[in-house]
Amino acid sequence: MTSSQASPPTDRTRTPARRAAALDAADPLARFRDEFMPSDDVVAYLDGNSLGRPTRASAERLARFTTEQWASRLIRGWDESWYELPLAIGDRIGQTVLGAAPGQTFVGDSTTVILYKLVRAALDARPGRTEIVVDTGNFPTDRFVLQGIAAERGATLRWLAPGPDAGVTPDEVAGVVGPQTALVVLSHVAYRSGFLADAGTITRVAHDAGALVLWDLCHSAGAVPVALDAWDVDLAAGCTYKYLNGGPGSPAFGYVRADLQTALTQPIQGWMGSDAPFEMGPEYAPHTGVRRFLSGTPAVVGMLAMQDMLDLLDEAGNVAGADAVRDKSVRLTTFALDLVDELLVPLGVRVASPRDPARRGGHVTIDHAAFERVIPRLWAQGVVPDFRRPDGLRLGLSPLSTSFAEVQVGVEAIRAALLDETASA
Ligand SMILES: Cc1ncc(COP(=O)(O)O)c(C=O)c1O
Numbered sequence: 001m002t003s004s005q006a007s008p009p010t011d012r013t014r015t016p017a018r019r020a021a022a023l024d025a026a027d028p029l030a031r032f033r034d035e036f037m038p039s040d041d042v043v044a045y046l047d048g049n050s051l052g053r054p055t056r057a058s059a060e061r062l063a064r065f066t067t068e069q070w071a072s073r074l075i076r077g078w079d080e081s082w083y084e085l086p087l088a089i090g091d092r093i094g095q096t097v098l099g100a101a102p103g104q105t106f107v108g109d110s111t112t113v114i115l116y117k118l119v120r121a122a123l124d125a126r127p128g129r130t131e132i133v134v135d136t137g138n139f140p141t142d143r144f145v146l147q148g149i150a151a152e153r154g155a156t157l158r159w160l161a162p163g164p165d166a167g168v169t170p171d172e173v174a175g176v177v178g179p180q181t182a183l184v185v186l187s188h189v190a191y192r193s194g195f196l197a198d199a200g201t202i203t204r205v206a207h208d209a210g211a212l213v214l215w216d217l218c219h220s221a222g223a224v225p226v227a228l229d230a231w232d233v234d235l236a237a238g239c240t241y242k243y244l245n246g247g248p249g250s251p252a253f254g255y256v257r258a259d260l261q262t263a264l265t266q267p268i269q270g271w272m273g274s275d276a277p278f279e280m281g282p283e284y285a286p287h288t289g290v291r292r293f294l295s296g297t298p299a300v301v302g303m304l305a306m307q308d309m310l311d312l313l314d315e316a317g318n319v320a321g322a323d324a325v326r327d328k329s330v331r332l333t334t335f336a337l338d339l340v341d342e343l344l345v346p347l348g349v350r351v352a353s354p355r356d357p358a359r360r361g362g363h364v365t366i367d368h369a370a371f372e373r374v375i376p377r378l379w380a381q382g383v384v385p386d387f388r389r390p391d392g393l394r395l396g397l398s399p400l401s402t403s404f405a406e407v408q409v410g411v412e413a414i415r416a417a418l419l420d421e422t423a424s425a
């Protein structure tokens with residue numbers, strides 16, 4: 001979708017509710033909303049990028065798993081399918097949302113732990129290079145993991161400050177990488193601003209300097225197009241509980257480009273990543289494939305639900321076209337910004353996300369000093385965005401489950417709460 005298609009002139013002669021209804025009526029993905037479990041008291045769920053809603057299929061799959069798999073197969077389940085699950089689902093994630101050929105993606109620990117393992121491995125694979133490039137706007141866990149590794153390994157962090165769009169550009173990366181750079185670690189979609197980085201170009205810039213690159217895809221996977229193989233990305237990690245609807249604490253995925261795998265040694269060498277776990281041998285030998293990035297027993301129950309969202313994403317692509325999910329995402333964020341401009345900017349709200357849809361991921365952040373006081377009021381009435389310090393409300397719009405009506409109800413509720421709050425202040 002081009003930016004001109006994404007931003008038709010707003011027709012403010014119709015009420016926001018009528019505009020939302022028209023957008024929902026024209027939405028080729030509208031029917032997918034029925035595939036998710038309803039919530040009794042929520043009228044506008046705007047936090048799909050912290051925790052996606054459960055699919056109906058997952059509710060059934062989880063119940064079925066207990067009786068048909070766990071209770072009946074017991075330990076035999078490992079031989080029959082569970083052992084392969086981290087790589088089988090990894091391949092599905094790779095194929096459906098990452099643009100990754102099989103054999104490069106695994107489901108493992110939390111994003112935090114996968115980041116640790118991959119960053120350590122990357123640093124050791126670039127001996128003599130001691131700098132890691134990261135931006136100050138990156139998610140806390142990325143910054144904290146890197147700070148820990150820098151202290152542990154005597155590496156230096158080269159901090160980039162996000163530019164005017166609250167994100168990092170290829171030129172800014174080009175300005176800091178050099179023969180000292182081991183690794184560049186950035187988020188593809190920035191957790192606060194929603195800035196969508198030019199991952200292909202930045203990867204090339206890092207490679208031109210001889211550095212490796214690791215993309216945090218937490219806010220991308222399932223919402224924006226990702227093409228890891230085509231971009232020649234080295235390493236990536238991302239959450240599955242956001243736009244992949246894996247449920248609270250579902251394990252993260254990691255990606256390691258095929259030709260790099262045997263050159264990398266990950267630091268948490270456990271039996272499940274070893275060459276022959278059930279040999280119970282005296283010494284660790286890493287598996288030759290992407291399995292080497294696993295450590296301990298995989299969280300099988302945690303991996304169940306994401307499969308249903310991957311099914312829905314595949315189906316959405318089949319029925320509405322490969323670009324349908326991104327198109328809906330852009331229409332949702334564009335509509336949200338139109339309403340923010342109309343209803344909230346006059347109250348002093350500032351837009352903290354990129355205006356250009358080509359540089360924007362699946363969420364929109366708006367700032368106002370009163371938002372910290374407004375958020376409990378919104379949650380109590382079933383309008384659920386989230387709050388990000390110091391003064392941001394983040395609207396996370398999940399393409400298959402969020403309606404335009406939810407966006408409209410949400411923005412109008414924010415306006416009412418803000419008017420109330422500022423009147424009583
Ligand atoms: C960009 C980013 N990285 C990492 C994480 C979290 O990682 P973990 O699942 O390990 O808490 C989040 C959100 O929680 C995130 O937004």
Ligand SMILES: Nc1ccccc1C(=O)C[C@H](N)C(=O)O
Nearest residue numbers: 049050051139191192218239388
């Ligand atoms: N994992 C969580 C647990 C509790 C509350 C929020 C989260 C989030 O995922 C926050 C999200 N990563 C963010 O971009 O702010």
